[in-house]
Amino acid sequence: MELPLEYFIKLRNLIYERTGISYEENKIYYIKKRLYQRMDAGGFERVEDYIRHLKIFDPKGREFQQLMNLLTVNETYFFREFSQLQVFAESCLQEVINNKVEENNRTIKIFCAGCSTGEEPYTLGIILREMIDYYSSWEVLIKAIDIDENVISAARRGVYDQRSVKDVPPAYMHKYFTSPSKDEYVINQDIKDMVVFEHLNLMERRALRYEENYDFVFCRNVLIYFDDVSRKQVVDKFYSILRTGGYIFLGHAESLSRISSSFKIRRLSNHIVYQR
Ligand SMILES: C[S@@+](CC[C@H](N)C(=O)[O-])C[C@H]1O[C@@H](n2cnc3c(N)ncnc32)[C@H](O)[C@@H]1O
DSSP: OOOOHHHHHHHHHHHHHHHOBOOOGGGHHHHHHHHHHHHHHHTOOOHHHHHHHHHHSOTTOHHHHHHHHHHSOOOOOTTOSHHHHHHIIIIIIHHHHHHHHHHTOOEEEEEEESOTTTHHHHHHHHHHHHHOTTGGGSEEEEEEEESOHHHHHHHHHTEEOHHHHTTSOHHHHHHHEEEEETTEEEEOHHHHTTEEEEEOOTTSTTTTTTOOOEEEEEEOSSGGGBOHHHHHHHHHHHHHHEEEEEEEEEOTTOOSTTTOSSSEEEEETTEEEEEO
């Protein structure tokens, strides 16, 4: 079945308004495949009826959410972009820990936006456990959010396959995972307990309204799917939830240069990090 351009554009605009995710025309086949999957599931024969349903007869956004669960790209794995994580652990986190010890404020808060199936926030949990001396005297929170409900459920389960854990250093594999059967790796409960997962759309008007005082925001490989206007909206929100001196980490192909001049740019071992 063909997807007429007119309907592709209507659907694409709706998705953009609600999520910030921006699809070029070359994504028509990607969208079409998933759209028809949802139309089949709901018994819709005509695209225009499905789009009308999304706009008018889906006030709680349930069907829209099902469509988004199919459309999001959730690629992730533990210790992704290892050298950037080294910069985080050895420079930025160390600096924050030292300052906090001096201020006698033993709290660390990290916001992990677009956390997918949980590999990224659990990686940060492992790093914190390794880097913080006298861990039990600290209060640590990693808040991890994603627009896709299915990935949030998987993240809460915390069970992974070989592909996800391929970059975990062997010593950490031993220390932080159990493997009840072949190709099944379960993250330990004490790392799980560090992370609070929430289903959240970053573009929702009220998203992040009550968040504050974060030391770090990780938003890696998420903004690549947005256009500059929605990137700016999200980055402004990140700015407001970071405390002064807090850092934002983006994916290696992402930059704030066209988006925001509010952050200080720091170059650390070939990586750029942004500091409030
Ligand atoms: C490619 S994954 C990146 C996962 C992880 N950050 C990493 O770098 O390995 C992108 C994630 O961003 C999520 N995402 C996309 N748009 C979002 C939005 N508006 N609000 C929250 N999450 C979003 C997707 O569902 C997906 O799980």
